[in-house]
Amino acid sequence: MKTINTISSILLLALFSNPVLAEIKVTTVAEIEVTEVNKQGEKIVKRSKATRVVPGTEVIYTITAKNTGTEPADNIVVTNPVPPQTVYVDGSAFGAGTNITFSVDGGESYNTAANLTVKDAAGKPRAATVEDYTHVRWTLQFSLQPGQEAPVWYRARVK
């Protein structure tokens, strides 16, 4: 009896003294779309890893956050800098159940597309265009349950 009690208290101690093993794992994939004609003569659009890229190519960045832990994760915010040699493709950002905002000041602040302004050469504010975007941000409006994945994506065109 005493041994069992000791063992169970050790186990209990072990449970409460270990850190919470909740993890988010993030993977990013860059792809391009390739149009192929199948045997029936139909055009099929396939995605493949971005390798053959030239100015003008549209690259699709897909970022997937996965909860690999045992606890739900909240307040998840995914941020991706738009590579400087590319331009964000207007309206291409998507993420189910997320609020999407952009930064035009190198990631200092974020706002919805309609509210973004930059200063022109004379210092006057003007509405920001996609050429001004430096970052894309997705703020998940839901908790990511253990084992759940949330992919978000956008397109960038190589200058």
Next chain:
Amino acid sequence: MSCTVDPVGDSRGRRRDPQRISPPGHGVRHAVTARRLMLAMLLALWLPQSALALGTSAGIDISNTATVVYSIAGSSDSVNSNTVTFRVDEKLDVNVTWQDATNVGVATPDTNQVLTFLLTNTGNGTDSYALSVQNALGGDQFDPVFVDIYLDANGNGNFNPGVDTLYIPGTNDPVLGADATQTVFVRNNIPAGLNGGDLGNSQLTATSNTGSGAPGTAFPNAGDNNTTAVVGTSGGSSSAIGTYEVTNTTVSLLKSVVISDPLGGNQPMPGATMTYRIDVTVTGPGTANSVVITDPIPANTTYTANTLTLNAAALTDVVDADAGDVGDTTPNTVTVNLGNLTPASPVQTITFEVIIN
């Protein structure tokens, strides 16, 4: 070609403006209005950036890392994704445009007439181009005869023989970096026996030496920095057509008069002598063939016999071996045959006297 000269309108014998006789529709120009210029500028501003700016250089790596912040049970943390990287390959693209503002006016026959083209590397890497000319094209009235191609060596956009470089295929194919340009001159001869207004087309083609063909065709390791070279939407080749136009020669007549009255003055009164002078010149390329000047003796005047001269030499009033007559070919009319004239011919001066009745 025979020209009729209107008599001086009034008896005061005022100097007339030069009379040009040229065919209609010669050398039409289009003025670019200010509004059209503004529209073009606005359009240029709104074009997507990839159409205008220097493309990312071949060999540049584009990397991306995403970051995620989150909280679990009230405790915040952040994590980075993997970094994805891909390399920008070289895109093979070229553009050739014809630069002359209007059709190039030529004579028939003519030699070494220049058409000006602009070659642009619209890709993102350094490339060299093979140039060729094709003149056997449809849609025109004659085929120019190919002479040679010159590369603008001093970049002034004008053909300067002795300064610009003769193009020899395969030995000095122009090498251009991304977005760089090269002015190219094509010289052709023009055949004889053509008519005024005839058009002749000459086509210049530039083809990338790295590769050409269907857009998307890839040439591994052929691009800058050992990248793959990929054929762009131009197919790695571009052509433009320049046009020659046989323009008519123009004969110009300048008529003037000197009046000498019996009282020693210059008033146009009865009895006053009026000495008419017609200066004939030719402009424009080519030859004005068989030029004949005719001029009716003005009303209310009488021709003074044997006063007809051509280039200070007296001509008889009757039709004979000399160049002119008065009243013989046509009653009461001065007729002078000037033969074939070119812009190089000296001014032909005809004079004759009349007396006011």
